[in-house]
Ligand code: HEM
Ligand SMILES: *[C@@H]1O[C@H](CO)[C@@H](O)[C@H](O)[C@H]1NC(C)=O
Ligand SMILES: *[C@@H]1O[C@H](CO)[C@@H](O)[C@H](O)[C@H]1NC(C)=O
Ligand SMILES: *[C@@H]1O[C@H](CO)[C@@H](O)[C@H](O)[C@H]1NC(C)=O
Ligand SMILES: *[C@@H]1O[C@H](CO)[C@@H](O)[C@H](O)[C@H]1NC(C)=O
Ligand SMILES: *[C@@H]1O[C@H](CO)[C@@H](O)[C@H](O)[C@H]1NC(C)=O
Ligand SMILES: *[C@@H]1O[C@H](CO)[C@@H](O)[C@H](O)[C@H]1NC(C)=O
Ligand SMILES: *[C@@H]1O[C@H](CO)[C@@H](O)[C@H](O)[C@H]1NC(C)=O
């Protein structure tokens with residue numbers, strides 16, 4: 578009897594503190610989360626992505642970026658996918674996303690394919706995490722076991738997207754702070770910036786480096802001059818709003834490898850935020866760049882670890898959030914699609930308590 582009472586009291590303490598610990602939340606994710614309920618989810622996502630990437634190789638990079646822009650704003654909860662409605666101010670309208678984020682239609686195609694196989698089971702947030710890993714693999718990079726079990730948010734926050742997402746013209750201290758705010762350190766910063774090993778960037782995001790860096794009237798001195806001349810021909814001086822795109826990695830534009838880091842050593846990083854990692858005087862990030870440039874295996878190992886770490890940020894699990902039926906809308910407002918089979922009620926409080 579005394580023993581039972583101790584367990585009950587203990588349970589109260591655990592329940593009272595659990596939601597405060599992000600580690601506890603993250604540890605609730607599990608790579609085998611859908612083993613019984615949707616064993617084919619990984620191959621479904623992979624098949625759609627493989628198909629689309631045949632005609633649009635950039636889609637791999639675009640979807641990896643969507644996952645990043647999701648995780649940095651109230652956690653990896655698919656909040657970025659929510660469209661404008663009467664109650665939602667979409668994060669898609671935030672400055673770092675507007676006219677920039679790509680691939681949301683492909684996310685919807687993936688979701689449709691997944692729903693056909695496993696209705697009401699797989700969250701949009703998990704689809705983004707899976708798509709990022711599959712993008713790495715299809716791009717020639719590492720694979721990893723993606724921790725799963727995220728649930729989708731009921732809210733979005735454009736203000737937070739504007740605050741939390743780093744900008745291309747950030748200095749190293751600003752980048753460090755933006756990542757530290759998400760629990761990511763400078764190793765994670767250098768490692769995850771390596772995602773710029775593929776994909777494209779619009780002229781507007783590095784234009785100032787070519788012509789008038791930081792108000793100096795001169796180009797960025799840390800930008801290789803022959804590379805600068807190529808970029809100047811791709812982004813003419815009268816085109817500061819030019820939306821045409823340039824490869825982020827001039828060496829291997831569509832491949833996930835460590836060439837991004839040797840580009841930085843050659844002063845051929847495209848964005849200021851890239852080059853800062855190597856060229857900031859006396860910064861500890863320079864040695865990390867040198868390490869990754871020298872050893873691709875080391876980079877790949879670090880990339881797996883940092884992607885998993887990023888994928889754990891602020892996740893919703895258990896009875897929090899919901900499994901959206903359509904990724905652009907919460908179930909209570911999904912344009913008639915909502916057969917809101919009360920995901921919440923099916924996990925009753927009794928169920929949770931009895932599982933302890
Ligand atoms: C370190 C701070 C970062 C900054 C300042 C930054 C900024 C940018 C910018 C300005 C673009 C070009 C967008 C456009 O032209 O529309 C871009 C593209 C991209 N970013 Fe980042 N980024 C950062 C970190 C990351 C991270 C952590 C990831 C993923 C792990 C990532 C993945 C990508 C990818 C894959 C693209 C290409 C997307 C495409 O081609 O559609 N970035 N980034
Ligand atoms: C991929 O494309 C092939 C041929 O175009 C098609 O038969 C198949 O259904 C597609 N698969 C997916 C998952 O979209
Ligand atoms: C969501 O909004 C995007 C524009 O941000 C639009 O292209 C898309 O069609 C919308 N999705 C739905 C299902 O209405
Ligand atoms: C997004 O960009 C479009 C086109 O430039 C612009 O009309 C719109 O106002 C922007 N959205 C927001 C929320 O700023
Ligand atoms: C959005 O985030 C901002 C900045 O952290 C916060 O002040 C605000 O309360 C949030 N808004 C909503 C609707 O959650
Ligand atoms: C960053 O965090 C990882 C663990 O997530 C740790 O292994 C690494 O040593 C840390 N790096 C720095 C520079 O603190
Ligand atoms: C840009 O100029 C400001 C001062 O005007 C300086 O504090 C900052 O470090 C400069 N940034 C770079 C990257 O040189
Ligand atoms: C943008 O740059 C391209 C060259 O990359 C050029 O063909 C195009 O005319 C420019 N557009 C504007 C609006 O300046």
Ligand SMILES: *[C@@H]1O[C@H](CO)[C@@H](O)[C@H](O)[C@H]1NC(C)=O
Pocket residue numbers: 858859
């Ligand atoms: C970098 O370190 C060297 C030697 O420790 C020092 O002389 C120099 O002032 C430092 N530069 C900056 C920008 O901190």
Ligand SMILES: *[C@@H]1O[C@H](CO)[C@@H](O)[C@H](O)[C@H]1NC(C)=O
Pocket residue numbers: 861864865868
């Ligand atoms: C670089 O790699 C070496 C050997 O793997 C390691 O001892 C060192 O700590 C690394 N330095 C940084 C800054 O990552």
Ligand SMILES: *[C@@H]1O[C@H](CO)[C@@H](O)[C@H](O)[C@H]1NC(C)=O
Pocket residue numbers: 872873874875878
């Ligand atoms: C590269 O890094 C891997 C992973 O840390 C390590 O096992 C290997 O010994 C390194 N290779 C070299 C040549 O240093």
